[in-house]
Amino acid sequence: MRSENLKIFAEAETCPARNVLDRFGDKWSTLVILVLNEEEKLRFNELHKVIGDISQKMLTVTLRNLEADGLASRKVYPEIPPRVEYKLTPLGKSLVPHISSLLKWADQNFSSIMASRSKYNQKVS
Amino acid sequence: MRSENLKIFAEAETCPARNVLDRFGDKWSTLVILVLNEEEKLRFNELHKVIGDISQKMLTVTLRNLEADGLASRKVYPEIPPRVEYKLTPLGKSLVPHISSLLKWADQNFSSIMASRSKYNQKVS
DNA sequence: TAAAGTAGTTACTTAGAGGTTAGTTTTATT
DNA sequence: AATAAAACTAACCTCTAAGTAACTACTTTA
Numbered sequence: 001m002r003s004e005n006l007k008i009f010a011e012a013e014t015c016p017a018r019n020v021l022d023r024f025g026d027k028w029s030t031l032v033i034l035v036l037n038e039e040e041k042l043r044f045n046e047l048h049k050v051i052g053d054i055s056q057k058m059l060t061v062t063l064r065n066l067e068a069d070g071l072a073s074r075k076v077y078p079e080i081p082p083r084v085e086y087k088l089t090p091l092g093k094s095l096v097p098h099i100s101s102l103l104k105w106a107d108q109n110f111s112s113i114m115a116s117r118s119k120y121n122q123k124v125s
Numbered sequence: 126m127r128s129e130n131l132k133i134f135a136e137a138e139t140c141p142a143r144n145v146l147d148r149f150g151d152k153w154s155t156l157v158i159l160v161l162n163e164e165e166k167l168r169f170n171e172l173h174k175v176i177g178d179i180s181q182k183m184l185t186v187t188l189r190n191l192e193a194d195g196l197a198s199r200k201v202y203p204e205i206p207p208r209v210e211y212k213l214t215p216l217g218k219s220l221v222p223h224i225s226s227l228l229k230w231a232d233q234n235f236s237s238i239m240a241s242r243s244k245y246n247q248k249v250s
Numbered sequence: 251t252a253a254a255g256t257a258g259t260t261a262c263t264t265a266g267a268g269g270t271t272a273g274t275t276t277t278a279t280t
Numbered sequence: 281a282a283t284a285a286a287a288c289t290a291a292c293c294t295c296t297a298a299g300t301a302a303c304t305a306c307t308t309t310a
Contacts (some may be wrong), residue, residue: 006161017155017261020231020238025150027298030142053300060258070241080307081256091234098227106145109216113145116195142270152268169287180269185288206286 012060012104014108022066028054036072036088044084071095148194153179153187155224161197161213162221168208196220 008018028051035050035119040115042050063086066072071092077083088096147153148242153176160175161167167175173184192195196217200206213221 016231016235017228019225020235021155022152027147030146045255046262055259056258057300058298061298067239068242068245069237076257080305080308081254082258084257086261091237094234095230098223098230101226102146102223103142105220106141109219110141110145112216113194113196117193120193170285173287181288182270182290183268186268200285204286205275205285207275207288209287 023056023065024099026062026065028058029066032059032062032066033071033088033096033099034103036086037093041085041087044086047086066092148190149224151187151190154185154191157184157187157191157222158196158217158221159228161211162218166210169197169211170175172211191217 024033031051032047035047039046039050044059044063046058048054051059054062063072063074067074068122070089071088073089075085075087077085081086149158156176156179157172160172164171164175169184169188172188173179173181176184179187188197188199192199195214197211198214200210200212202210
């Protein structure tokens with residue numbers, strides 16, 4: 001049966017694909033990674049300004065997740081007012097080319113996809 | 126100011142990245158794409174069996190989305206009982222290498238990420 | 251003494267992704 | 281006349297990702 005060599009996919013919790021892709025399949029992670037990649041070092045409010053439409057809460061959550069996974073590092077300077085700098089770790093940097101290649105694909109095929117999408121929606125409605 | 130060359134990211138609805146990545150940042154799309162890629166042609170119930178823990182509803186929704194975006198095609202044979210075959214379009218196939226490279230990265234760095242994640246969780250709790 | 255700056259946290263709310271179960275269609279089979 | 285088969289659809293429910301708004305701590309500046 002043909003399903004045998006595909007059974008791998010059906011596993012779930014021990015699956016690297018699901019565990020890892022789920023994380024940066026959220027709304028903000030890839031964006032934050034790409035922004036950090038362009039600027040090397042950024043403070044919380046700098047990230048907040050650059051991204052613009054992210055809420056403080058979601059920026060915090062996203063940064064904590066990246067930190068937890070070892071993709072970004074968080075350096076606190078014990079000053080007043082506080083200063084915190086975020087940057088990508090080597091692991092985080094190693095992910096960037098893969099995201100970029102995906103983004104390049106998205107860019108190149110964007111119009112084709114949007115055309116197909118609106119044509120499909122016409123047929124349905 | 127450094128935020129100038131990054132302002133691109135703040136746009137949103139016209140952004141290919143968000144529009145395209147949002148689509149297959151969902152729970153099932155990439156998985157369905159990879160399964161279709163391995164088998165060339167698959168019927169609804171074959172996909173259902175191979176993936177295992179997907180519900181009928183979500184398989185339908187996912188396939189409709191892929192079809193809408195022009196990544197997969199749907200061919201209905203007017204028979205009873207019905208037969209429907211799904212396969213990747215050339216556009217869908219062109220996406221596969223990018224997903225695969227991401228998956229390879231996830232696979233290679235899985236243990237490192239999981240280690241970092243549980244270490245982080247210990248510190249917090 | 252009030253405001254402003256920095257990096258958040260907390261509590262509350264909402265939209266929507268995803269899941270469950272049952273039903274539909276048409277014909278062949280027992 | 282009941283059941284099965286394939287590929288769904290519809291109604292309903294649940295849970296969580298994400299958003300909003302207010303609040304915190306500490307110090308400097310107006």
